[in-house]
Structures are given as C-alpha cells and as structure tokens.
Amino acid sequence: MAQKGFLINSAECTGCKACELACKDVHSFEIGPRARIVREVCGGGWTVDEKTGACTPAQVFSYSVSYSCGHCENPACVEVCPTGAHHKDEETGIVSITADDCIGCQSCVKACPYGAPQFVEAKTITEKCDMCAELQAHGEEPACVAICPQRALKIGDIDELRAEYGDVRDIQPLPDSAQTEPNVVIVAHRNGRAAADDDWRMLSLEQ
Ligand code: SF4
Ligand code: SF4
Numbered sequence: 047m048a049q050k051g052f053l054i055n056s057a058e059c060t061g062c063k064a065c066e067l068a069c070k071d072v073h074s075f076e077i078g079p080r081a082r083i084v085r086e087v088c089g090g091g092w093t094v095d096e097k098t099g100a101c102t103p104a105q106v107f108s109y110s111v112s113y114s115c116g117h118c119e120n121p122a123c124v125e126v127c128p129t130g131a132h133h134k135d136e137e138t139g140i141v142s143i144t145a146d147d148c149i150g151c152q153s154c155v156k157a158c159p160y161g162a163p164q165f166v167e168a169k170t171i172t173e174k175c176d177m178c179a180e181l182q183a184h185g186e187e188p189a190c191v192a193i194c195p196q197r198a199l200k201i202g203d204i205d206e207l208r209a210e211y212g213d214v215r216d217i218q219p220l221p222d223s224a225q226t227e228p229n230v231v232i233v234a235h236r237n238g239r240a241a242a243d244d245d246w247r248m249l250s251l252e253q
C-alpha cells in the first residue's frame with residue numbers, strides 16, 4: 047500500500063482559513079460541521095517594572111495549525127464503527143465513511159482524538175475528510191491544498207513527504223500522535239512545541 051498523507055506547514059500558514067472554507071464548499075457543509083479546522087495558538091507573557099508598574103510584552107507569539115483527518119495508521123474511528131461504514135482504503139490508506147452505511151451513532155466522533163468526524167444534523171450522518179478522493183480521481187488537488195495561498199498544505203506519499211520534510215507529527219494544540227499515528231508531516235512554526243510546558247503560557251483558539 048502507498049499510504050497517502052498530508053504535509054501541514056505551520057511555519058508558512060497565516061491562519062487565513064481559506065482551506066476551511068474551500069473544504070466546506072466542496073462538501074456543501076452547512077453552518078457548523080468542518081472537516082478541516084484551523085486552530086490558532088497564542089501565548090507568552092509580560093514583565094512588570096516594579097518601580098513604574100509598566101508592563102512589557104515578553105516572548106509573545108502566535109501561530110496556526112490547519113488540521114483535518116490524519117488518515118491514521120491505527121484509526122480509532124474505524125475500530126468503533128458498528129456498521130463498517132468507517133473504513134481505511136487498502137490501496138491509498140485514506141480513511142472515509144460510506145454515507146449509505148452510516149447510522150449516525152457518533153461512535154467515531156467520540157473515538158477520534160482529533161475531532162475529525164463531524165456529525166451533520168441535517169443528514170443525521172457523520173462526515174469527514176476523505177482527502178477529496180473524487181477530485182484526486184479526476185487528477186485534481188484536494189480543495190484545501192489547491193486554495194492555500196501560502197502552499198502550506200500538500201498531499202503525497204507519506205514516505206516521500208517524510209523523506210523531504212521530516213517526521214514531526216506533534217505540535218500544540220493537537221493531541222499525542224501515539225494514540226492513532228496519523229499520516230501527517232508537520233513543519234512546526236518556530237514557536238511551536240510538541241507539548242505544553244510550565245514556562246509556555248498558551249491559549250488555543252478554535253473559531
Ligand atoms: S489556507 Fe493555507 S495559509 Fe490559510 S489557514 Fe489554510 S493552511 Fe493556513
Ligand atoms: S484522525 Fe480521527 S477520524 Fe481520522 S483516521 Fe484518525 S482516528 Fe479516524
């Protein structure tokens with residue numbers, strides 16, 4: 047199997063959310079569900095002058111991480127699906143949901159640590175990123191990849207992406223990748239951390 051994966055270049059991402067909107071558009075999602083979510087992370091602190099009380103910003107930073115389904119090696123979503131609607135393709139490794147087989151039980155929604163499966167109330171089924179398999183079948187890039195003005199997203203053979211960009215899969219505010227082993231490569235922003243620490247005051251925003 048030639049596993050496909052995503053490159054997520056957080057160092058180049060401006061947080062414009064064009065990828066989020068393009069994804070919603072291609073899937074005709076209504077308000078609410080998002081198969082791709084741009085998470086913003088900001089943090090830092092300030093120093094206080096004891097004499098004057100003046101505050102000076104210190105180590106202030108912000109960056110964005112655009113994330114969808116990671117088409118994981120150990121997809122928790124597939125394991126819990128009672129109907130087999132959630133499945134991993136043997137040739138591409140893409141994880142997707144067959145709409146006709148989904149009963150809307152939301153077991154996958156609860157099982158995925160990334161919040162990737164989205165319950166669509168209007169249809170009473172769950173939908174998620176399928177790496178725009180239909181667009182790819184017609185020789186096109188996924189909608190999120192094609193629209194990104196920074197070229198901060200890319201898809202490809204995960205082994206080739208790792209050979210070119212490294213093997214980082216963890217960055218705050220995402221959960222520990224050891225849980226499901228997503229097929230993603232992250233280029234971390236210079237202020238990105240794999241895990242939160244005491245010296246690093248952080249606020250994660252999802253709007
Ligand atoms: S379109 Fe590109 S630059 Fe904009 S938020 Fe998405 S990944 Fe970041
Ligand atoms: S990110 Fe979530 S929905 Fe996607 S394959 Fe992994 S566990 Fe399943």
Ligand code: SF4
Nearest residue numbers: 069175177178188190
């Ligand atoms: S590959 Fe397609 S379905 Fe997946 S996040 Fe990008 S636009 Fe959405």
